[in-house]
Amino acid sequence: xxxxxxxxxxxxxxxxxxxxxxxxxxxxxxxxxxxxxxxxxxxxxxxxxxxxxxxxxxxxxxxxxxxxxxxxxxxxxxxxxxxxxxxxxxxxxxxxxxxxxxxxxxxxxxxxxxxxxxxxxxxxxxxxxxxxxxxxxxxxxxxxxxxxxxxxxxxxxxxxxxxxxxxxxxxxxxxxxxxxxxxxxxxxxxxxxxxxxxxxxxxxxxxxxxxxxxxxxxxxxxxxxxxxxxxxxxxxxxxxxxxxxxxxxxxxxxxxxxxxxxxxxxxxxxxxxxxxxxxxxxxxxxxxxxxxxxxxxxxxxxxxxxxxxxxxxxxxxxxxxxxxxxxxxxxxxxxxxxxxxxxxxxxxxxxxxxxxxxxxxxxxxxxxxxxxxxxxxxxxxxxxxxxxxxxxxxxxxxxxxxxxxxxxxxxxxx
Amino acid sequence: xxxxxxxxxxxxxxxxxxxxxxxxxxxxxxxxxxxxxxxxxxxxxxxxxxxxxxxxxxxxxxxxxxxxxxxxxxxxxxxxxxxxxxxxxxxxxxxxxxxxxxxxxxxxxxxxxxxxxxxxxxxxxxxxxxxxxxxxxxxxxxxxxxxxxxxxxxxxxxxxxxxxxxxxxxxxxxxxxxxxxxxxxxxxxxxxxxxxxxxxxxxxxxxxxxxxxxxxxxxxxxxxxxxxxxxxxxxxxxxxxxxxxxxxxxxxxxxxxxxxxxxxxxxxxxxxxxxxxxxxxxxxxxxxxxxxxxxxxxxxxxxxxxxxxxxxxxxxxxxxxxxxxxxxxxxxxxxxxxxxxxxxxxxxxxxxxxxxxxxxxxxxxxxxxxxxxxxxxxxxxxxxxxxxxxxxxxxxxxxxxxxxxxxxxxxxxx
Numbered sequence: 038x039x040x041x042x043x044x045x046x047x048x049x050x051x052x053x054x055x056x057x058x059x060x061x062x063x064x065x066x067x068x069x070x071x072x073x074x075x076x077x078x079x080x081x082x083x084x085x086x087x088x089x090x091x092x093x094x095x096x097x098x099x100x101x102x103x104x105x106x107x108x109x110x111x112x113x114x115x116x117x118x119x120x121x122x123x124x125x126x127x128x129x130x131x132x133x134x135x136x137x138x139x140x141x142x143x144x145x146x147x148x149x150x151x152x153x154x155x156x157x158x159x160x161x162x163x164x165x166x167x168x169x170x171x172x173x174x175x176x177x178x179x180x181x182x183x184x185x186x187x188x189x190x191x192x193x194x195x196x197x198x199x200x201x202x203x204x205x206x207x208x209x210x211x212x213x214x215x216x217x218x219x220x221x222x223x224x225x226x227x228x229x230x231x232x233x234x235x236x237x238x239x240x241x242x243x244x245x246x247x248x249x250x251x252x253x254x255x256x257x258x259x260x261x262x263x264x265x266x267x268x269x270x271x272x273x274x275x276x277x278x279x280x281x282x283x284x285x286x287x288x289x290x291x292x293x294x295x296x297x298x299x300x301x302x303x304x305x306x307x308x309x310x311x312x313x314x315x316x317x318x319x320x321x322x323x324x325x326x327x328x329x330x331x332x333x334x335x336x337x338x339x340x341x342x343x344x345x346x347x348x349x350x351x352x353x354x355x356x357x358x359x360x361x362x363x364x365x366x367x368x369x370x371x372x373x374x375x376x377x378x379x380x381x382x383x384x385x386x387x388x389x390x391x392x393x394x395x396x397x398x399x400x401x402x403x404x405x406x407x408x409x410x411x412x413x414x415x416x417x418x419x420x421x422x423x424x425x426x427x428x429x430x431x432x433x434x435x436x437x438x439x440x441x442x443x444x445x446x447x448x449x450x451x
Numbered sequence: 452x453x454x455x456x457x458x459x460x461x462x463x464x465x466x467x468x469x470x471x472x473x474x475x476x477x478x479x480x481x482x483x484x485x486x487x488x489x490x491x492x493x494x495x496x497x498x499x500x501x502x503x504x505x506x507x508x509x510x511x512x513x514x515x516x517x518x519x520x521x522x523x524x525x526x527x528x529x530x531x532x533x534x535x536x537x538x539x540x541x542x543x544x545x546x547x548x549x550x551x552x553x554x555x556x557x558x559x560x561x562x563x564x565x566x567x568x569x570x571x572x573x574x575x576x577x578x579x580x581x582x583x584x585x586x587x588x589x590x591x592x593x594x595x596x597x598x599x600x601x602x603x604x605x606x607x608x609x610x611x612x613x614x615x616x617x618x619x620x621x622x623x624x625x626x627x628x629x630x631x632x633x634x635x636x637x638x639x640x641x642x643x644x645x646x647x648x649x650x651x652x653x654x655x656x657x658x659x660x661x662x663x664x665x666x667x668x669x670x671x672x673x674x675x676x677x678x679x680x681x682x683x684x685x686x687x688x689x690x691x692x693x694x695x696x697x698x699x700x701x702x703x704x705x706x707x708x709x710x711x712x713x714x715x716x717x718x719x720x721x722x723x724x725x726x727x728x729x730x731x732x733x734x735x736x737x738x739x740x741x742x743x744x745x746x747x748x749x750x751x752x753x754x755x756x757x758x759x760x761x762x763x764x765x766x767x768x769x770x771x772x773x774x775x776x777x778x779x780x781x782x783x784x785x786x787x788x789x790x791x792x793x794x795x796x797x798x799x800x801x802x803x804x805x806x807x808x809x810x811x812x813x814x815x816x817x818x819x820x821x822x823x824x825x826x827x828x829x830x831x832x833x834x835x836x837x838x839x840x841x842x843x844x845x846x847x848x849x850x851x852x853x854x855x856x857x858x859x860x861x862x863x864x865x
Contacts, residue, residue: 125595138557175591181539181632184625192624202603210606210627211598217624431452 049110053103053259060236061242061258067258069229073112075377079162083228083256085219088123088138088146093315094154094288095283095343096264098231099316103261107212107230115164115226116154118147120174122215143167153291156347170243171225172218183217184249187243189309194215216240222249223256230257234348260436264316267301281450295344299356302340307332337361363416363433379448380428387414387424394434394442395437411437460484463524463858464704467517467673469740470730475656482672487526492528497642497670499582499633502537502560508702509568509757510678513730514646515571517675520733521644522576529578529640530568532561536629556582569703570761585639586632597631600664600701608862609653630654632663637670644671659709678730681715685722708760714771716754721746728753747842751775777830777847794842794860801828801838806855812858823824825851 044052049070050063060066073080104114120143128260138146166255175183192213193199201208218238223244225232231241245255266287269278282286289301302310308333314325318339319340328335337357345353371435376394378385385393388403391412397403404422406412412419413435426432428446435441458466463484466479474480487494498514503707518528534557552560565579589597606627607613615622630653637645637658645655652674659669680701683692695702703715724746728739732753740747751771759767790808792799799807802817805826812816818836820826826833827849828840840846840862849855 122595124605125592125599172591177586177589177591177594178539180591181536181625181628184628185623189612189622189624189626189627190619203800205604208603210603211595212599213624213627214595214598215604217776374767381478385807437763 043074044110046074051322052106052110055322056099056103056261058238058262059238059258065255066230066257066259079116079231080107081164081227082230082232083115083117083223084136084232085117085119085168085222085227086150087119088150092149092292094290095313095317096288098157098291099261099393100234100320102153102317103232103259105157105159108159109319109323111162113162113164115166115228116167117148117222117226118143118167119170119222120147120218122218124169129299138201142350156291163232166226168222168225169220180214183221183247184214186247187217189213189242196286199361200313217247219439220244221251223249224248224253224268227253228256230259232259232261234263235260236263237382241292248426261316265309265312266414267305267309269309269428271306276308276312289343295348295352295356296359298347299340299353299360302343303336303360303435305336309337310336310339318342348400359415374441374443375443377445377447380426380448382428382448384425384427385446387412387419387423387426390432390444390446391434393434394444396413396434396436396440397441404435435439452762453547456690457488465736466520467523469736470513470517470675472474472676473652473672475659480644480671480673489669493576493643494521494643495529495578496521496526496644497529497531497637497640498644498646499533499636501533502557502564505791506563506697506704506706508697508704509693509727509731510616510702512571512705513675513678514648515568516733517571517673519571519702523733524575525576525580525668527576528572529642530572530578531636531640532557532579533633533636534561535582536632538583539625555773562698566786570705580640582632582636582639585635591622594628595854597635597661598628600661601631601634604628605657611625630657631661634658635665636773638662638665638667641667642670646673648677649674650677667813675730679726680724681719681723683720683723683726685720690722690726703757704759707764709762709770710773712761713754713758713767713774717750719750721750726755732756755796773829787858788855789859791859791861794862796842796862797843797858798839801826801833802838802839804846804858804860805848805850808858810848810856820850824860 048066050067052353053066053070054063066272069080072078083106084104088222104116108114120138120140123138123143124140125137147167155163172414193202195216198208198213219240220243222228224247227247228244231244233241238258241256241258243262245258248255260293265276265278266281266285267289268285268287271277274380279285279287282291289298291298293301302313305313311405313336314320314328319327319342320338328338330428337360338361341353341357343353375431378390388397388400388409391397391406392400393401397406403412407420407422407424410418410420413433414424415433416435426444428448430446433441434444459477461479464481467480467484468477469476483494484839486492496518498518500653518530522528534552534554537552537557538554540549561579561581569577574674607616609630612622612627615645632653634657635760636642642658642662645658647655652672655672655674662669674854676692678692680699681703682699683690685691693699693701697704703712705712707715716724716727728734728742728749732739734752742752751774754774755767755771756771789815792804792807801821802811802814805811805817805820806814811820817826821834821836821838824832824834826836827847829847832848840858840860842862843859846858846860847855848858
């Protein structure tokens with residue numbers, strides 16, 4: 038999906054700004070892309086993660102996908118793990134969300150992270166860095182000097198600091214230092230670009246100022262939207278809904294089974310699919326434009342692209358084919374009841390399966406339905422009453438227009 | 452002047468609280484004095500100085516004198532030089548009053564400091580410490596942890612932070628760290644007591660809280676008034692005036708000549724003298740009480756005590772005797788003009804001296820005045836016209852009621 042011909046700086050810019058909320062400053066990014074093309078020096082594109090929550094869903098991959106687009110254009114992704122701050126945590130114990138981590142926990146989390154992010158990022162063009170590399174060597178005096186580069190009034194422009202301060206909720210002094218540490222990371226990494234969610238805009242802009250103070254050209258800052266969940270609705274032409282999150286159940290996890298990822302993508306509304314596509318697809322703008330007239334195809338393309346990303350191209354093709362085979366003529370029902378049966382190792386005859394799944398009341402009723410052509414297995418009509426479903430296996434059973442069940446056969450536990 | 456008998460803890464407390472503005476908490480100080488008497492472990496009494504302005508006047512010695520009282524009672528003075536912060540200064544360059552100092556400058560200033568402070572403090576019971584001892588070893592991570600012990604709202608209770616913030620004047624983030632560093636100094640020094648000016652109260656109290664957080668009993672905080680200058684007036688029973696300062700010229704410097712220190716003390720008003728005595732004398736409360744009825748004597752005692760402190764007991768006795776000899780019957784004029792002459796090594800005849808000093812227009816006029824008994828040298832009438840003033844020497848010349856001049860004779864430079 039990476040362009041076979043190097044894109045012009047203008048075309049790179051058009052691709053990179055797709056789906057972004059803000060770019061500070063667009064002209065600077067344009068200039069840097071021109072310069073990179075001229076000098077052959079790739080841009081260093083930073084994004085920071087704290088080393089705590091390593092189980093990613095699609096929402097986390099919005100930024101990673103943008104990083105990957107940079108990589109596809111020949112630039113370097115710098116994946117920064119903020120272990121310095123993570124290992125300090127919040128020693129006041131006021132915020133249980135930031136427990137201090139040990140060095141071992143950080144490294145373990147980093148490995149988990151890497152396994153996941155390298156499904157999106159190209160490892161060959163990625164630097165994985167830990168800010169402890171430079172922060173552990175930083176003295177208190179250095180930190181005081183760093184702090185001298187910023188003033189309180191500017192820090193208090195950050196929404197959460199200001200509102201907590203005004204509402205008499207405690208803001209610990211060390212919290213004021215963290216944006217400066219994050220900013221200094223950009224100095225240490227010589228970042229050309231930093232990406233983050235819209236909630237990160239304040240910290241990202243501090244990076245620009247601190248880099249300037251340390252004699253570096255200020256990084257370009259790009260923010261990306263927080264991905265809305267699979268339950269988002271269209272209201273007055275806009276997508277409205279909670280952001281994707283595990284706790285709300287409106288997520289697509291990158292470790293889910295391929296069928297589940299593909300199926301969830303197929304189940305979302307068209308407007309949401311276009312939104313996800315814009316943010317999560319590595320396709321060029323031109324490729325996306327060519328899909329505009331065919332939302333069903335676009336949805337399948339997105340599902341396939343995501344499964345290919347998190348598993349493999351082969352698995353993605355299989356999942357798509359299987360899906361098309363089963364549901365080419367029908368809408369996918371919102372929810373399919375699932376039944377799991379312990380079945381004999383030699384398999385279960387289809388009439389018994391239909392009865393156990395609750396689609397018919399007797400096996401003779403089942404046989405009649407089969408011979409009348411009212412029964413499908415995995416979307417295909419079955420008329421042979423002697424058909425046996427193998428154990429183990431997972432089958433989509435349909436009877437008539439309304440009866441549907443996903444049946445899982447498992448062998449008796451040894 | 453140190454008490455020959457160990458004072459009871461109650462008597463120690465009465466002496467130590469003399470002249471203080473605030474004690475947090477008086478009961479804790481009482482308790483610590485009792486404990487020190489019982490265990491024989493002296494209290495560690497800290498005061499901090501920044502290593503910039505080493506030319507001290509009496510105003511600087513108010514705190515030092517309180518430290519000396521502690522020493523006289525058997526306790527330890529910890530004289531802390533804040534070289535860590537001094538060497539960082541204010542790198543933003545916003546405040547020209549805090550230039551960064553080199554290590555060499557700090558050490559040089561420290562030596563100058565020591566020469567001066569040991570005129571007040573007993574070197575045997577003094578620890579001179581530099582906060583770079585522990586702050587240079589402190590990592591950025593340690594400083595973040597330290598900062599986590601304090602919150603922004605508390606820091607903003609400091610008057611200058613609050614008012615600058617509210618008036619949109621910049622408060623640099625590193626300035627917020629300095630009170631925490633000063634507080635941590637108390638942890639590192641295991642201070643039992645910290646002394647400071649009333650303008651230091653905020654920082655001193657932060658020390659209490661940080662010590663508690665680091666598992667130490669919180670230090671007793673004592674503040675002392677800013678000494679008013681020699682030009683303070685009495686208004687409605689209170690002394691009113693600017694604080695003593697070099698730039699206002701209302702100071703008594705500890706490096707001034709003995710006569711000048713003694714003379715300036717003698718020239719201040721009685722209420723100001725009592726105020727200075729309370730703050731600057733090492734005498735016991737009982738000794739001061741016994742002086743209450745005799746302000747002239749009290750003033751001489753203070754002048755003598757201060758000259759003894761900054762020079763020696765002998766010099767102090769001489770200066771007092773000379774003063775009494777000269778001015779026992781007269782008021783000291785506000786200002787005595789001074790004239791310095793290069794004189795021959797064999798000395799200068801008095802008539803020539805009177806002419807050169809501008810008290811007479813001719814030497815014959817001088818001789819007539821001498822023979823008429825109108826001329827005094829150092830307060831004593833001289834009627835011998837052949838009197839020669841020795842070189843080198845310093846003389847107070849008087850002619851009649853109005854003519855007065857201090858004449859310094861120096862030999863021609865070799």
